[in-house]
Amino acid sequence: MWFYDKKTQYPIKIKKPDPRMAIAILTQYGGPNGELAASLRYLSQRFSMPTKEAKATLNDIGTEELAHLEMIGTMVHQLMDKVPPKELEKLHVDTNYVIHGRAVYPSDSNGVPFTAAYIESMEDPIANLNEDLAAEEKARATYDYLISIADDPDVIDPLRFLREREVVHYQRFGETLRIVRETMGKKKYY
Amino acid sequence: MDNLNIATVYTGNNCTGEPIMIPVMPVRPELARAYVPYQLYNKIFSAQESLKKGTVFPELVK
Numbered sequence: 057m058w059f060y061d062k063k064t065q066y067p068i069k070i071k072k073p074d075p076r077m078a079i080a081i082l083t084q085y086g087g088p089n090g091e092l093a094a095s096l097r098y099l100s101q102r103f104s105m106p107t108k109e110a111k112a113t114l115n116d117i118g119t120e121e122l123a124h125l126e127m128i129g130t131m132v133h134q135l136m137d138k139v140p141p142k143e144l145e146k147l148h149v150d151t152n153y154v155i156h157g158r159a160v161y162p163s164d165s166n167g168v169p170f171t172a173a174y175i176e177s178m179e180d181p182i183a184n185l186n187e188d189l190a191a192e193e194k195a196r197a198t199y200d201y202l203i204s205i206a207d208d209p210d211v212i213d214p215l216r217f218l219r220e221r222e223v224v225h226y227q228r229f230g231e232t233l234r235i236v237r238e239t240m241g242k243k244k245y246y
Numbered sequence: 247m248d249n250l251n252i253a254t255v256y257t258g259n260n261c262t263g264e265p266i267m268i269p270v271m272p273v274r275p276e277l278a279r280a281y282v283p284y285q286l287y288n289k290i291f292s293a294q295e296s297l298k299k300g301t302v303f304p305e306l307v308k
Contacts, residue, residue, distance in 0.1 A: 066297065066300075109255070186280065189280065189282075216300065217297075217298075217299075217300040218300070219300070220299060220300025220301055220306075220307065220308075221300050221301075223300075223301075223306060223307075223308050224300070224301050224303070224306050226282070227282060227285060227306060229282075230280075230281070230282020230283075231255070231282060231284055231285065233280065233282070234268070234272075234281065234282070234284070235255070235266075237279070238268070
């Protein structure tokens with residue numbers, strides 16, 4: 057069960073529209089290393105975790121990723137909102153416009169729609185947790201790329217926040233991997 | 247060695263539940279295994295600073 061807070065995890069108030077940046081950020085909505093993939097990955101893998109710590113970690117992080125999805129959706133919306141179609145054409149984001157208008161659609165920046173093929177969920181918790189560590193680094197790298205092409209502090213600040221969350225999640229999955237190994241193994245690993 | 251530091255991991259929410267004492271890094275690490283050290287809890291940022299940084303833990307700002 058979930059409770060909803062009617063606010064974003066980090067405040068987002070972008071004053072200057074930037075449709076090209078919107079499309080770049082869109083990959084973190086429905087792309088391979090995006091927040092939707094992250095959330096579904098962790099919330100699905102949760103069921104085959106062998107310890108309550110591991111279940112709780114995946115549940116909590118999977119939930120937080122949904123809050124990140126909301127942040128990314130808000131950013132894409134604010135960056136695209138009310139930009140005239142002719143302007144979108146000039147900025148070469150008109151192909152996106154003629155398919156979805158200015159809506160937020162779960163795809164990557166090239167328009168490739170979201171697919172569950174981006175994620176895995178296996179019965180083996182060690183395999184899952186190693187995937188999760190990789191996923192956090194891939195998302196962190198994506199945020200580094202996005203930050204490197206952004207110039208508006210209203211855009212950079214939330215991106216920095218999201219990037220740092222990937223670092224924290226990496227640490228938590230690393231700790232979870234050790235808890236799971238040490239619980240599963242008959243002998244202690246230390 | 248720092249590796250021999252002992253971390254306390256709480257099994258419940260918000261530092262409740264049964265605490266597990268565990269070395270920060272394995273004393274005898276095995277081949278073909280990935281290890282991340284357990285975090286030792288020290289000072290934390292203020293709420294305002296934490297929101298800005300994205301974490302309450304200064305040692306995790308990277």
